[in-house]
Amino acid sequence: MDDLRLISDLKHPHNWYPDARVIQRKIFFHAGPTNSGKTFSALKRFREAKTGVYCGPLKLLAAEVFTRTNELGVACDMVTGEERRYAVDNLHPSAHLSSTVEMLSTTMRVDVAVIDEIQMLRDEQRGWAWTRALLGAAADEVHLCGEFAAIDIVKKLVAPIGEHVEVIEYERKSKLTIANEGLGKYDKIENGDCIVCFSKKSIYYTTKKLDEYGIKPAVIYGDLPPSTKLGQAAKFNDPEDPCNVLVATDAIGMGLNLNIRRIIFNSLARQTELIPNYQALQIAGRAGRYGTAYADGIATTMRKEDIGTLKEILAEPIQPIKAAGLAPTFDQIETFSFHLPQASFVRLLDMFMAVCSLSDHFFICTVQEMRALAEMIEPINLPLKVRYTFCVSPLNIDHKLTATAFVRMARRFSTGSPLTYDWLESVLQMNESPPKTFEQLAELERYYEVMEEYLWLSLRFPDMLPDEEIVRLKSKEIDQLIEEGVENLLLLMTDNPMQGKLVSSFDSLKVQLVPDSFGKFIRIFTIQALFLVLKNR
Numbered sequence: 001m002d003d004l005r006l007i008s009d010l011k012h013p014h015n016w017y018p019d020a021r022v023i024q025r026k027i028f029f030h031a032g033p034t035n036s037g038k039t040f041s042a043l044k045r046f047r048e049a050k051t052g053v054y055c056g057p058l059k060l061l062a063a064e065v066f067t068r069t070n071e072l073g074v075a076c077d078m079v080t081g082e083e084r085r086y087a088v089d090n091l092h093p094s095a096h097l098s099s100t101v102e103m104l105s106t107t108m109r110v111d112v113a114v115i116d117e118i119q120m121l122r123d124e125q126r127g128w129a130w131t132r133a134l135l136g137a138a139a140d141e142v143h144l145c146g147e148f149a150a151i152d153i154v155k156k157l158v159a160p161i162g163e164h165v166e167v168i169e170y171e172r173k174s175k176l177t178i179a180n181e182g183l184g185k186y187d188k189i190e191n192g193d194c195i196v197c198f199s200k201k202s203i204y205y206t207t208k209k210l211d212e213y214g215i216k217p218a219v220i221y222g223d224l225p226p227s228t229k230l231g232q233a234a235k236f237n238d239p240e241d242p243c244n245v246l247v248a249t250d251a252i253g254m255g256l257n258l259n260i261r262r263i264i265f266n267s268l269a270r271q272t273e274l275i276p277n278y279q280a281l282q283i284a285g286r287a288g289r290y291g292t293a294y295a296d297g298i299a300t301t302m303r304k305e306d307i308g309t310l311k312e313i314l315a316e317p318i319q320p321i322k323a324a325g326l327a328p329t330f331d332q333i334e335t336f337s338f339h340l341p342q343a344s345f346v347r348l349l350d351m352f353m354a355v356c357s358l359s360d361h362f363f364i365c366t367v368q369e370m371r372a373l374a375e376m377i378e379p380i381n382l383p384l385k386v387r388y389t390f391c392v393s394p395l396n397i398d399h400k401l402t403a404t405a406f407v408r409m410a411r412r413f414s415t416g417s418p419l420t421y422d423w424l425e426s427v428l429q430m431n432e433s434p435p436k437t438f439e440q441l442a443e444l445e446r447y448y449e450v451m452e453e454y455l456w457l458s459l460r461f462p463d464m465l466p467d468e469e470i471v472r473l474k475s476k477e478i479d480q481l482i483e484e485g486v487e488n489l490l491l492l493m494t495d496n497p498m499q500g501k502l503v504s505s506f507d508s509l510k511v512q513l514v515p516d517s518f519g520k521f522i523r524i525f526t527i528q529a530l531f532l533v534l535k536n537r
């Protein structure tokens with residue numbers, strides 16, 4: 001037990017990064033509310049430096065920095081969990097790199113490291129990645145961008161290594177007001193409005209409602225592939241495009257540049273809990289974007305009775321962040337397994353969580369997702385490192401299709417046979433026709449997730465997952481189908497409620513049944529019944 005306690009002692013995470021510890025780093029904290037130019041300033045410094053790395057919270061942001069930096073004439077490569085791109089080629093890596101925060105190499109020496117959205121170190125699941133970047137970036141200058149709430153904790157985390165934090169404060173570049181009353185009705189929707197929902201179901205419901213008022217919105221939610229998100233964002237941003245309303249989940253909370261004038265909270269609760277005030281502020285802060293047609297922003301609610309709550313939430317002072325996330329590293333789990341050779345991986349994780357010790361200012365990130373993946377592949381015989389890698393992959397296994405594919409990938413891996421594209425195709429048995437119902441659209445999203453998982457694993461085990469190129473091409477095709485699906489489903493609902501529904505199945509009937517007026521339902525039902533009769537004859 002004493003040995004186990006020693007191994008799981010996480011009290012001195014500073015010591016995990018020897019390359020950073022030999023540098024006397026200068027730390028700059030660009031602190032301010034949303035839309036205040038923090039990232040803009042830090043990126044300027046990044047580009048001016050001889051060598052630099054940018055660590056962003058999302059693939060989309062890493063891609064945006066990659067594209068923009070190259071456009072500005074500074075060669076920049078990109079690394080995300082699933083992809084490596086080079087400004088030139090892999091024989092000539094650039095001096096600048098844009099990456100997702102989890103991918104930062106703590107042994108790569110650079111002049112400037114930018115760590116964006118540093119307040120994310122409080123995140124229950126991903127917080128460890130920001131803590132690791134903060135303590136481990138081997139850079140002369142570390143530029144942090146984020147909320148004021150993170151200043152104290154950052155100072156406390158670097159104090160033991162004698163590093164000083166210089167805070168640069170920013171003010172919001174545009175005005176943000178909270179409306180006096182909630183909207184109440186859909187007919188008050190205007191150009192530049194973004195309705196924020198907290199579930200896919202309410203996204204569909206809201207689009208349907210807007211349809212009744214002849215509005216065809218752009219739609220963005222987390223499960224959509226990046227290029228669909230970008231396509232929808234571009235459509236909404238384009239002043240020439242007739243689409244001027246956006247319906248989105250809080251997936252827009254970070255990163256995308258959107259010309260939003262007014263944020264309308266469809267509700268203020270995720271499942272049953274009110275959203276925390278820092279999240280509400282992040283989302284509300286999306287309204288009004290410096291340098292766009294809608295420089296001044298407004299935040300409001302869909303339901304009139306919610307406006308008071310919104311005002312209360314936004315008025316609450318943001319509590320300074322008290323602790324930063326940490327997670328067990330592979331080395332620690334491996335040493336644990338030497339001491340407990342009989343224990344299953346799930347048991348190792350549970351033991352680690354039970355005995356590990358932390359100092360003040362840290363908390364241990366939840367390993368729920370990792371544990372769920374570990375449970376699925378527990379009976380499969382895999383080396384510890386492979387099992388660990390499978391379990392830290394970012395796959396969502398809430399759906400049967402993704403869960404089954406995950407298990408089959410692990411099983412195939414354990415037999416030593418390569419996971420080729422042909423094999424993957426036989427597992428997925430994809431229906432690649434353009435989706436006509438939301439269920440079919442969701443199925444395509446699942447295919448896309450499995451392909452992303454393949455790409456993620458193939459970066460780590462290229463010999464066992466050799467068909468990266470072909471899977472990437474295929475995933476782009478699926479992405480395209482999803483994009484068309486989002487467009488077409490909305491189009492079908494808006495332009496002509498009858499069109500296209502003749503060929504759809506009972507699934508679409510289920511969707512139509514939910515919030516529609518009775519008359520419309522009778523018409524659709526009659527036509528569908530007629531269609532079935534004709535088909536059977």
Ligand SMILES: Nc1ncnc2c1ncn2[C@@H]1O[C@H](COP(=O)(O)OP(=O)(O)OP(=O)(O)O)[C@@H](O)[C@H]1O
Pocket residue numbers: 032033034035036037038039040041145173255257289290291
């Ligand atoms: N000095 C500047 N000159 C021109 N454009 C600027 C300047 N500062 C910021 N911007 C533009 O204003 C917008 C907001 O800036 P930025 O993204 O840096 O804000 P932020 O504080 O990082 O916001 P968030 O918290 O949402 O990440 C961007 O489109 C950026 O290009």
Ligand SMILES: [Mg+2]
Pocket residue numbers: 038039040116145
């Ligand atoms: Mg920013």
